Amino acid sequence: xxDAVFRETAAEPRTQSVPLAHLSLELGHLYxxxxxxxxxxxxxxxxxxxxxxxxxxxxxVARAGGRRARISTCFLVDDYFTRFATPAEVVPMLLAEAxxxxxxxxxxxxxxxxxxxxxxxxxxxxxxxxxxxxxPGSHGGRPPTARTGWLANGERAxxxxxxxxxxxxxxxxxxxxxxxxxxxxxxxxxxxNDDADGHRTWSCPFLAAVWQxxxxxxxxxxxxxxxVPQQHTGxxxxxxxxxxxxxVRLNPRADPFSAYRTCSIVPNRFLPVEHAVRVVLDxxxxxxxxxxxxxxRSGKExxxxxxxxxxxxxxxxxxxx
Amino acid sequence: MAPRxxxxxxxxxxxxxRTCLLPARQALDIRSAAQLLGLRADERVLLSERPGLYAxxxxxxxxxDCPLPSANGARIRxxxxxxxxxxxxxxxxxxxxxxxxxxxxxxxxxxPWGEYLVRPGVVEPLGRLPRDAVxxxxxxxxxxxDLDVGLVADGLLTRLLRHPLxxxxxxxxxxxxxxxxxxxxxxxxxxxxxxxxxxxEDELRTVRLRIPEDTDGAGLAALCDDLALxxxxxxxxxxxxxxxxxxxxxxxxxxxxxRALRPAVDxxxxxxxxxxxxTRELAPLWDPLEERPGFTRQWQALVQxxxxxxxxxxxxxxxxxxEPAP
Numbered sequence: 001x002x003d004a005v006f007r008e009t010a011a012e013p014r015t016q017s018v019p020l021a022h023l024s025l026e027l028g029h030l031y032x033x034x035x036x037x038x039x040x041x042x043x044x045x046x047x048x049x050x051x052x053x054x055x056x057x058x059x060x061v062a063r064a065g066g067r068r069a070r071i072s073t074c075f076l077v078d079d080y081f082t083r084f085a086t087p088a089e090v091v092p093m094l095l096a097e098a099x100x101x102x103x104x105x106x107x108x109x110x111x112x113x114x115x116x117x118x119x120x121x122x123x124x125x126x127x128x129x130x131x132x133x134x135x136p137g138s139h140g141g142r143p144p145t146a147r148t149g150w151l152a153n154g155e156r157a158x159x160x161x162x163x164x165x166x167x168x169x170x171x172x173x174x175x176x177x178x179x180x181x182x183x184x185x186x187x188x189x190x191x192x193n194d195d196a197d198g199h200r201t202w203s204c205p206f207l208a209a210v211w212q213x214x215x216x217x218x219x220x221x222x223x224x225x226x227x228v229p230q231q232h233t234g235x236x237x238x239x240x241x242x243x244x245x246x247x248v249r250l251n252p253r254a255d256p257f258s259a260y261r262t263c264s265i266v267p268n269r270f271l272p273v274e275h276a277v278r279v280v281l282d283x284x285x286x287x288x289x290x291x292x293x294x295x296x297r298s299g300k301e302x303x304x305x306x307x308x309x310x311x312x313x314x315x316x317x318x319x320x321x
Numbered sequence: 322m323a324p325r326x327x328x329x330x331x332x333x334x335x336x337x338x339r340t341c342l343l344p345a346r347q348a349l350d351i352r353s354a355a356q357l358l359g360l361r362a363d364e365r366v367l368l369s370e371r372p373g374l375y376a377x378x379x380x381x382x383x384x385x386d387c388p389l390p391s392a393n394g395a396r397i398r399x400x401x402x403x404x405x406x407x408x409x410x411x412x413x414x415x416x417x418x419x420x421x422x423x424x425x426x427x428x429x430x431x432x433p434w435g436e437y438l439v440r441p442g443v444v445e446p447l448g449r450l451p452r453d454a455v456x457x458x459x460x461x462x463x464x465x466x467d468l469d470v471g472l473v474a475d476g477l478l479t480r481l482l483r484h485p486l487x488x489x490x491x492x493x494x495x496x497x498x499x500x501x502x503x504x505x506x507x508x509x510x511x512x513x514x515x516x517x518x519x520x521x522e523d524e525l526r527t528v529r530l531r532i533p534e535d536t537d538g539a540g541l542a543a544l545c546d547d548l549a550l551x552x553x554x555x556x557x558x559x560x561x562x563x564x565x566x567x568x569x570x571x572x573x574x575x576x577x578x579x580r581a582l583r584p585a586v587d588x589x590x591x592x593x594x595x596x597x598x599x600t601r602e603l604a605p606l607w608d609p610l611e612e613r614p615g616f617t618r619q620w621q622a623l624v625q626x627x628x629x630x631x632x633x634x635x636x637x638x639x640x641x642x643x644e645p646a647p
Contacts, residue, residue: 011369125363131402133434134384140403140419140472179433221363282435285382285402287363291439308435 015223015289019256020297021070023060024215025053026264027103030077030094032084039093045320046101049265052316053103056263064303070255074107076211079241080115081204087237087244095250106254107229113246114210115202120221123202126210127191131285133178152188153279154178189276205276209284212277212313214247217258217294218286229257260298260305261312267320274315281310329424330534331443333452334504335459336420337471338546339478340553341497346490348412348588351376357486358407372597378407382441383419383473386431389446390463391454399423401437401444403473406542407481410550413588415481418549419473420542425450442538444468456503460527471499493584495557500549502528504541515606518548526552530606540600548607551595551616558623561585575634582627590627593620 027049034041053073060069075098077090084090091108098105115123135155147156154177158170177184191206213219219226230245231252238244247257266274286309298305306312343349349357354376355366364379382402389397405419420442427445437445463469507513513536516529528548532541565581595617596607610616 006371008369008371010365011367011375013365013367121362125361128361128363131382131384131438134386134400136386136398137466138385139387139466140383140385140469140476142476179431222365282433283438285438285441288441307439308433309439310433310435 013223013289015220015287015293016225017293018217018225018228018258018290020217020294021072021255021257021259022064022261022303023056023069023071024257024259024262025056025060025071025073026215026262026266027053027073027075027098027105028266029270030075030090032078032082035084035090039097042094042097043100045267046098046103048267048318048320050101050103052265052318056265056316060261060263070259072106072255072257072259073104074109074215074257075105076109076111078111080110080112080202080207083241086239087241088239091237091244104251106251107247107249107257109211109214109227109247110241110244111207111211112241113227114207114214117227117246120226122219122221122226123192123207123210125221126213126219126284127206129285129287130280130283133283135176135178149192150188150190151280151283152186153282154180154184154186156188187275187279189279191280205273206280208273208277209280212262212281213284213286213309215258215262216260216309216312218290218309220287220290223287223289260294260303261314263314263316265316265318268317269320271317274317278310278313281313282308284309329427329440329443329445331422331538332425332450332506333423333456334420334532334538334541335423335456335470336418336502336542336545337474338416338418338500338502338549339471339474339497340414340416340500340549341478342491342493342495342557342588343409343413343415343487344482344489344491345487346492349409349486350412353486354409354412357481357484358409360407369598372594373592374411375598376409380404380406380441381477382438383476384434384437385444385468388463388467389423389444389450389455390458390461390467390469391451392457392461393451393454395451395454397446397448397451397455399427399444399446399468400431402441403444403470404442404538404542405473405477407477408546411592414550414553414592415478416546416550417474417477417481418542418546419470419477420538420545421470422538423450423452423455425452452505456505456529459503460501460529462501471501492588493561495560496524498524498526498549498553498556500526500528500545500552502530502545502548504530504532504536507531507533513603513606515609518610524556532603536602537600540603544599544603544606547596547599548610551593551620554589554592555616555619555623558585558589558620558627562623562626578630578634582630585627586631590624593617593624 028045057071060071157175158173175186177186189205190203192200192202194200214227227247229247229249232248232250351368351374358366358376358378360381361379367377369375384402386400389399403419403421407417409415421444423444426449427447513532519527521527565578596604
């Protein structure tokens with residue numbers, strides 16, 4: 001009723017827009033074991049990444065059809081599952097090794113920012129947007145096999161009960177992937193677990209799904225953008241991860257952080273995690289306002305963006321450590 | 322798979338609404354209403370104070386993959402999402418509303434789930450939609466296992482009624498109602514129209530609408546919520562007056578009449594505002610109901626009766642008994 005004379009802002013939805021590049025190119029993740037393995041590990045990583053990064057850029061340029069392709073690069077450091085070293089130690093080394101391989105890291109993100117940024121419970125909000133893929137036969141009621149904290153790409157196998165006297169045990173029945181083509185590749189991923197004190201730890205695939213949504217410009221909190229890059233000022237980096245913004249822009253001339261599509265270059269040990277990420281992304285109803293903004297802007301730019309959010313994400317898996 | 326047109330035009334919309342008294346001694350203020358209806362951490366509850374307190378939850382989606390109900394027995398499988406929201410009027414009347422739109426045809430096979438999620442509230446048939454048979458099937462109620470948007474409204478209501486803000490002590494007894502609706506396309510060039518409003522058995526109402534093709538889905542749901550709210554108010558007040566023995570004498574009966582009618586004054590009489598939250602395009606759909614039977618006419622008669630009874634019982638008994646019936 002926007003044509004009305006009388007308006008109430010609290011009664012109308014609104015969605016902040018974010019700048020968008022064509023491609024968000026992720027140059028890697030850093031976990032404690034990578035850091036502990038020393039700078040040589042990072043050096044080999046970036047050496048492996050470089051040709052694939054160039055290929056991903058070339059593909060984005062080709063898709064842009066002659067216009068300048070806006071491409072930003074990013075790197076994710078795990079400060080969520082394990083806290084190691086300090087930004088003052090890690091970040092300069094990371095940047096030096098990237099530069100040595102001829103790569104520029106435009107944005108640096110902390111994994112804990114995908115769980116909570118400032119006071120925004122990002123992961124919890126995304127978990128609230130899960131709409132489970134219905135197994136055939138779902139007609140509006142809650143599915144009996146739903147399991148809190150887990151998400152599958154199909155129908156779980158029925159729980160085997162101990163046979164009662166005089167009754168034969170039910171034969172085993174397989175789980176079934178809903179989108180199976182003839183045979184199932186069933187995947188059931190843990191989204192979180194709670195410890196005895198009720199403290200929730202989000203799983204790596206779930207946080208990685210949040211990370212993808214951030215890179216696709218599809219995260220909002222009450223209509224406001226979440227994980228907005230902060231320009232890095234000053235020369236050094238802090239001694240505590242908490243003092244580093246969740247998302248830092250290291251290159252002042254970088255193209256926007258969020259993009260129509262993402263590409264991540266990771267060693268192939270990430271394959272199961274990224275399969276789970278896809279299963280999660282396929283079952284998240286992202287903010288419709290944010291989705292509409294991407295559709296409108298890409299339409300104006302005549303840039304094709306896949307309908308399905310999961311299809312906006314791509315990977316290069318290289319044989320690495 | 323080839324990319325698809327982003328939003329296929331709907332040729333049928335349907336929904337179901339549950340309306341009930343909030344089971345709490347006190348009506349909720351606007352902040353508590355926002356707490357009750359905060360179904361999602363990242364989305365605001367829409368709050369409105371004119372012309373009355375009204376709070377509306379964010380939309381939630383439920384995935385479905387099942388046959389559509391149909392009057393001719395055709396079992397057309399459909400896949401997609403049903404949208405649901407809850408609303409609280411004056412902190413007192415709680416509604417949950419579930420609805421979906423259906424295009425004329427869909428892909429022959431189920432698509433990856435993510436493709437359905439970018440079209441919230443759309444349920445796509447596999448193949449062609451037998452529109453009229455499905456519209457009749459929805460209003461008549463399907464077989465077990467057919468798409469049932471009422472279950473989605475029920476599920477949301479059950480979830481909300483467990484909220485710790487509710488003390489489960491409603492100020493008076495009332496029964497929830499169900500309103501089931503379908504909307505079919507209007508003839509080209511025609512405006513929206515209300516074809517039928519039926520009071521069925523078992524607190525069920527059915528509504529059949531015709532709407533122009535470009536009608537906003539949320540606006541349509543808001544109209545149906547509004548019809549359901551006012552139908553519930555009428556039903557509830559009629560029942561309240563039904564249950565008391567009017568014209569009885571004696572102090573005990575006076576107390577009983579006042580006790581029975583007071584909740585209407587305290588909680589319901591100020592809620593009557595048909596069309597207050599209906600878009601300009603759909604507002605004319607109230608007209609036929611106002612003309613015959615005349616929802617507002619009946620409401621005003623009920624309000625007048627309640628006021629007269631309370632006035633009468635405010636008169637001390639000896640005077641009241643001067644002119645009894647012959």
